[in-house]
Amino acid sequence: MASADAVISIRDLRKSFPTADGGRITVLHSVTFDVMRGETLVIMGGSGCGKSTLLNCLIGELPIDEGAILYRTNEMEEAVDVTGLREREFNNIRRRMGILFQSGALFNSMTLAENVALPLREHSYVEESIIDIVVTLKLQQVKMLAHRDKMPTQLSGGQKKRAGLARATALDPEILFYDEPSAGLDPVTSTAIDELIMDLSSKLQVTSVVVTHEMDSAFRIADRMVMLDKGRVLRIGPRSDFESIRDADPASLSTADDRLINQFLNGYSDGPLTDAEGMSEFEKLIIGTALSEDRTTA
Amino acid sequence: MSIQPAASESGEPAALRRAVEAIGATAGSAIDRTVQFVETVGGTVRLTGSALAWTVRGLFLPSVKLGRASLVEQMVRVGVRSIAIVMLVEAFIGSILALQLAPTLESYGQIQMIANVVAIAIVRELGPLITAIVLSGFAGASIAAEIGAMVESEEIKALRAHAINPIRFLIVPRFLATTMMIVGLAVIADVIGVLGGFLTSWLALGITPETYFESTRAALVIRDFITGLTKAGVFGGLIAMIACHAGMTVKGGAVGVGNATTSTVVKSIVAIIGMDAVFTAIFYAFGW
Ligand SMILES: Nc1ncnc2c1ncn2[C@@H]1O[C@H](COP(=O)(O)OP(=O)(O)O)[C@@H](O)[C@H]1O
Ligand SMILES: [Mg+2]
Numbered sequence: 001m002a003s004a005d006a007v008i009s010i011r012d013l014r015k016s017f018p019t020a021d022g023g024r025i026t027v028l029h030s031v032t033f034d035v036m037r038g039e040t041l042v043i044m045g046g047s048g049c050g051k052s053t054l055l056n057c058l059i060g061e062l063p064i065d066e067g068a069i070l071y072r073t074n075e076m077e078e079a080v081d082v083t084g085l086r087e088r089e090f091n092n093i094r095r096r097m098g099i100l101f102q103s104g105a106l107f108n109s110m111t112l113a114e115n116v117a118l119p120l121r122e123h124s125y126v127e128e129s130i131i132d133i134v135v136t137l138k139l140q141q142v143k144m145l146a147h148r149d150k151m152p153t154q155l156s157g158g159q160k161k162r163a164g165l166a167r168a169t170a171l172d173p174e175i176l177f178y179d180e181p182s183a184g185l186d187p188v189t190s191t192a193i194d195e196l197i198m199d200l201s202s203k204l205q206v207t208s209v210v211v212t213h214e215m216d217s218a219f220r221i222a223d224r225m226v227m228l229d230k231g232r233v234l235r236i237g238p239r240s241d242f243e244s245i246r247d248a249d250p251a252s253l254s255t256a257d258d259r260l261i262n263q264f265l266n267g268y269s270d271g272p273l274t275d276a277e278g279m280s281e282f283e284k285l286i287i288g289t290a291l292s293e294d295r296t297t298a
Numbered sequence: 299m300s301i302q303p304a305a306s307e308s309g310e311p312a313a314l315r316r317a318v319e320a321i322g323a324t325a326g327s328a329i330d331r332t333v334q335f336v337e338t339v340g341g342t343v344r345l346t347g348s349a350l351a352w353t354v355r356g357l358f359l360p361s362v363k364l365g366r367a368s369l370v371e372q373m374v375r376v377g378v379r380s381i382a383i384v385m386l387v388e389a390f391i392g393s394i395l396a397l398q399l400a401p402t403l404e405s406y407g408q409i410q411m412i413a414n415v416v417a418i419a420i421v422r423e424l425g426p427l428i429t430a431i432v433l434s435g436f437a438g439a440s441i442a443a444e445i446g447a448m449v450e451s452e453e454i455k456a457l458r459a460h461a462i463n464p465i466r467f468l469i470v471p472r473f474l475a476t477t478m479m480i481v482g483l484a485v486i487a488d489v490i491g492v493l494g495g496f497l498t499s500w501l502a503l504g505i506t507p508e509t510y511f512e513s514t515r516a517a518l519v520i521r522d523f524i525t526g527l528t529k530a531g532v533f534g535g536l537i538a539m540i541a542c543h544a545g546m547t548v549k550g551g552a553v554g555v556g557n558a559t560t561s562t563v564v565k566s567i568v569a570i571i572g573m574d575a576v577f578t579a580i581f582y583a584f585g586w
Contacts, residue, residue, distance in 0.1 A: 059459055091461035099459045105452035119460045122363065122467075167460075 006034035006072065007175055007207045008058065009079060013067035015050075015057055015231075027053050028231045030067070035175075040201050040208040042218045045228035046264065051211040052102075054228070055179055058209070059099055060090050073174050095123055098168030098206075099177045102184075104160030106152035112139065112163045113148040119170045138166040141203075142196060158189035165196060169204065176200065178210040182217045194220045215265055219243065227261050234261060338565070342543040345465070349473045349539065352466040365471055372475030377483060380436040384429050388487040391424050392416055392494025400503055410505060413513035416495035421522045425487040426480075427574055430533035433480055434566035438541040441472050442562040445545025446555035454546070464546075473538045480534030481527050488526065525586055529577050536573060537566045 015028040027050045035041050045051050056062040058069060060082060070079035073096045082090055106115050116135045120126065126134075139145040142162040152160060161181060168176060181197060182190035194217050201208045201221075212218050218225065225242045227234040234257045235241070245258055246265040253259045256272055263271030356364035395416050403411050445468065448454050457464045492514060499505040544558040544565070580586075 061455055061458065087463075094459060094461040097459070099456070101452045101456060101459075103452055105456035107453055107456070108447075108451065118462070122460070122462050 005037050006070075006079070007037050008035040008209070009068075009070040009072075010034070010058070011068040011070070013054075013057060013069065014065045015053055015062065016065055026065075026231065028057070031228075031231070031233055032067075033226055033233055033236050035207060035209055036224075037207055038201075038205055039223040040197070040210065040221050041224050041226065042210045042212060042222035043226045043228060044212060044215070044218055044264070047213060049228045050231040051213070051228060052179060055177060055209075055211050059097065059177060060085075060094065095171060096174045097177065098165075098171070098173035098175070100161060100164050100168050100179065100181060102179045104152070104157075104164035106160055106163055106167070108152050111149050111151055112144060112155075112166075115152070115163060116167045116170050119167065123171060134170065138170055139163075141169070141200070142166045158185050158193065161185070161193055162196065165200070169200060172204065173206060175207045175209065178208065178212075180212055180214075181210060182212065182214045187216075190214070190217060191220075197221050215267070219246075227264070229260060229264075338543065341547065342539050345469065345543050345546070346473075346535070346539045348465050349469050349542075352463070352470050353474065356466070356470065362466070365467065368467075368471040369475055372471045373479050375440075376433070376437040376472075376475050377479040380433055381483065381486065383436070384432050384483050384487050385490045387428055387432060388420070388425065388491040389494035391428055392420060392491040392496075393498040395419055395424075396495040396498040396503065400499075409503065410509050410513055412495065412499050412503070412505065413510045414517035416499075417492055417514045417517045418522060420491035420495070421488050421518060422526050423574075423578075425491050426484045426526050426530035426533060427570065429480060429484045429487045429530060430537065430570045431567055433476070433483070433534065434537045434563050434570065437476050437479075438537040438562045438566045439559045441476075441538065441541035442544045442558045443555055445469075445542055446548035446558045449546060449548045450551060450555060469538075469542045469546075472542060473535060476538035477531050477534040480530050480537075484527055484530035488523075521586055525577070525581050529574060532573060532577070533570045536569050540565050540569060 011032055013028055013031040014026065016024040016026040019025050031054065043051055043054065053062065057064050064083055068081045068083055070081050071093050072079040073093060080093070082093060106112070107118065110118070113135050116138050117131050120131045120134060135148070136145060139148050142165050144159060144162045144166060147155065147159065147163070152163070155163065176197075178197065181193050185193065197208060197210065198221055200206065208221075210218075210221060219239065219242070222239045222242075224236065224238050226236045227242070235245075242261070242265065245253065245261050248258075248262060250259050250262050250268075250271065253262055260272040262268075352362070353364070355362045396412050399412050399415055400409065403409050403415075445454075448468070454464050454468075457467060496507070496510050496514075499510055500507055541562045544562045548554045548558045550557075
């Protein structure tokens with residue numbers, strides 16, 4: 001069962017999608033791990049390994065095939081399995097979550113202030129003057145107060161993420177989810193976002209779940225890390241475990257999984273991730289370019 | 299009359315196989331399209347059901363917020379943008395009707411009957427119908443594009459993540475706004491259509507204003523307005539829900555949004571005219 005201090009417990013989660021030819025492709029195979037109260041857990045893995053799918057399952061955006069997802073927020077006596085939970089009941093848990101989407105997902109028809117105010121207006125009966133104070137506070141926290149009356153289309157990618165973060169924290173959530181927070185940002189902006197994530201997690205004492213393929217960022221913010229590969233959990237452990245695998249000589253690592261993690265964390269082009277046995281020349285060519293593209297965007 | 303069996307036994311099996319395959323493929327794509335059609339209709343009906351349920355909840359449960367500001371915003375958007383076009387088109391329709399009817403009625407020596415026919419045709423039929431067709435281009439297309447873009451930019455997902463029901467928050471205001479505004483627009487369309495018919499009859503056909511308005515007043519009964527405006531309201535609901543469904547089911551980026559927009563206009567026009575036929579049959583059967 002779920003461990004006592006886990007906020008989220010994922011048990012044997014399996015998720016598949018229908019394919020064009022009428023079959024199904026399994027994207028997550030029996031994924032099991034816990035997210036502990038107050039920690040920052042980073043979920044890593046290459047493009048297409050199922051990180052976004054996992055996140056979407058956790059927030060109830062996608063139904064799962066098998067397994068369980070248990071939540072235990074502060075006011076809950078015991079963990080509740082959210083699979084198959086009615087929308088209205090799940091919404092009670094959703095109110096304790098904040099999510100920063102990859103694009104920021106701001107409402108384009110509203111100003112930043114209105115974006116941040118929306119969850120407050122929808123889920124509380126506080127007066128406008130108080131909403132205004134909270135909005136000011138939240139925008140200040142992400143250093144976006146100067147832009148409060150701008151529309152989202154007037155902002156840069158990094159600014160959108162900051163504003164999205166202000167909105168995600170509007171209701172003082174217990175759990176914050178981040179989908180690729182540094183994707184598409186320059187290194188300086190990306191570092192600033194990482195600092196913001198750490199800052200919020202210490203100030204608000206939230207539990208953070210961060211999905212990323214950006215290694216520098218992952219090692220900066222993580223307390224613990226999960227490595228996914230082809231929809232399976234390869235390893236979960238404290239950051240120091242991953243640091244020692246990263247810094248080891250690949251030849252000295254005993255298991256294939258560790259060598260694969262080593263390759264991923266270091267971004268080597270040779271290794272078990274890219275072993276091309278049985279591939280045609282064409283496939284090697286395609287995969288080779290795809291991998292090197294991956295690394296330049298990361 | 300040479301019949302085929304010979305070919306199947308000896309003749310040209312390849313040609314026959316190709317023919318069978320072609321028939322099979324046509325049947326297959328027809329089945330696909332039928333499935334798609336049923337899915338779209340089913341999805342739109344289900345979406346309408348939940349929109350109506352949320353409307354009722356919003357009206358009777360104080361804890362459910364419907365967002366008055368957003369409703370007003372949508373009404374302005376639906377109404378104000380289309381009002382000029384509706385008036386222009388309807389004036390032409392009134393004028394066209396008068397001119398088309400004139401020779402026939404004149405040959406019966408009943409030229410003053412133009413007023414009656416124009417009034418009935420506009421108020422019962424062409425006012426609501428033309429307004430709805432204009433609105434499917436204005437409101438329908440823009441609702442589909444807007445909601446589709448929101449799906450693409452993860453805004454709908456973000457709403458759900460904030461425990462805000464997108465049907466209540468986005469669809470109900472658009473549904474109510476379109477339904478209410480189209481009724482108002484249809485009233486304006488009725489007036490302008492009759493005026494168009496009147497101006498043409500007066501200036502081009504020499505019918506006096508007194509005769510024209512006397513005939514119009516005599517021809518119309520309250521029932522004509524009620525049936526016409528009821529239809530308009532239903533057409534508005536159809537447009538909004540077809541547009542919302544197309545927007546919510548957008549797939550494939552900007553191209554998908556574009557497809558949703560055009561398909562909304564086509565689907566709306568077909569649905570509106572189909573619904574009009576149903577209504578007309580019912581009204582006819584009951585003698586309304
Ligand atoms: N809605 C969907 N339908 C079908 N396949 C999907 C869908 N969403 C994701 N996938 C597939 O699942 C795999 C994992 O995708 P994703 O979770 O987005 O990966 P990541 O976020 O790690 O890059 C990919 O192979 C992708 O093609
Ligand atoms: Mg992803």
